[in-house]
Amino acid sequence: MSAPNSDYDPVEVTPLHPDEIARMRDEALAAVAAADSVAALKQVRIDHAGDRSPLALANREIGALPPQARKEAGQRVGQARGAVTQALAARTAEVESAELERALEAEKVDVTLPTDGRRPGARHPVTTISEHVADIFVAMGWEVAEGPEVEAEWLNFDALNLGPDHPARTMQDTFWVSPEQAATVLRTHTSPVQARTMLTRKPPIYVVCPGRVFRTDELDATHSPVFHQVEGLAIDEGLSMAHLKGTLDHFAQAIYGDGMTTRFRPSYFPFTEPSAEMDLLCYVCHNEPADVASCRTCKGEGWVEWGGCGVVNPRVLTACGVDPERYSGFAFGIGLDRTITGRYDIADLRDLFDGDVRFTEPFGVEL
DSSP, X not given: OOOOOTTOOGGGSGGGSHHHHHHHHHHHHHHHHHOOSHHHHHHHHHHHHSTTSHHHHHHXXXXXXXXXXXXXXXXXXXXXXXXXXXXHHHHHXXXXXXXXXXXXXXXXXXXXSOOOOOOOOOOOHHHHHHHHXXXXXXXXXXXXXXXXXXXXXXHHTGGGTOOTTOGGGSTTTOEEESSGGGXXXXXXXXXXXXXXXXXXXXXXXXXXXXXXXXXXXXXXXXXXXXXXXXXXXEEETTOXXXXXXXXHHHHHHHHHOTTOOEEEEXXXXXXXXXXXXXXXXXXXXXXOHHHHTTOTXXXXXXXXXXXXXXXXXXXXXXXXXXXXTTOEEEEEEEEHHHHHHHHTTXXXXXXXXXXXXXXXXXXXXXX
């Protein structure tokens, strides 16, 4: 029977040869010394102290040696690995300290300098566009009219030819103010301002009425129970739909630029006859054949809905003390909030009302 090979020399295993171990150690220490950043040291740790590093692979060879040879080989490899680990720790401390000093130097602030801690302010886009719309019509010779947000039922409905049975008068659309006997509501549109104007002035009348209105809508990305409108009213002798169309085209160009125009689609509103839904030429694709099909704003229509308009119903003129035999007029109304979301590509209407100053900051102080 043959006996164990007690004369086995571990140096015959190449990875465990003293010169080879020394070479691996020196190579690792050189790499550690050359690393000048935390990222570089991380890669050195992987290459020279990780599970697949040369010294780690050499350590695995020890298990194949006979028992009497393992101690010496293990000590040799362990000392080499320990030297590398210590060098890594020392170099890491040095590099981290140097990087921290560079960062502190680069970010140094002279705290003795005077400073103004106030953040620059910004106007809300609803405010700026309301004033911009008012300026457009004032330049045309119109006036700006205002009215209360808590309005009499008669002015909000009856004077505008919305009879007692009209569905808009139910609780589904209107916020009623207690007690019921007061017959007051949170105005559902800015049209009561037009009625107040006709009751207190004599024609000719040219007024624009921006303001906040209220309806019992659910709050979501495209609807809000509180929103903003601007309505226009013109009462004079001989006014027609042609004058309305010219006014709206000028208004559209002032808001969206040259080349914008509107179109009318027949519709119904109790306070105008005839009535129309007005569409705005898509401000993204401009209804160009090459672009309209893929336009997400108008969904391939070439036009986007903008509001309602029409010739003032003679019943409204009579209710407000204007002679319908002598005078005629036109009116229109658009939603300011949707005008803003379309103009500035705002996806969620709720951003206008959340009160987050980070939303208003990009708008600055000018439109």
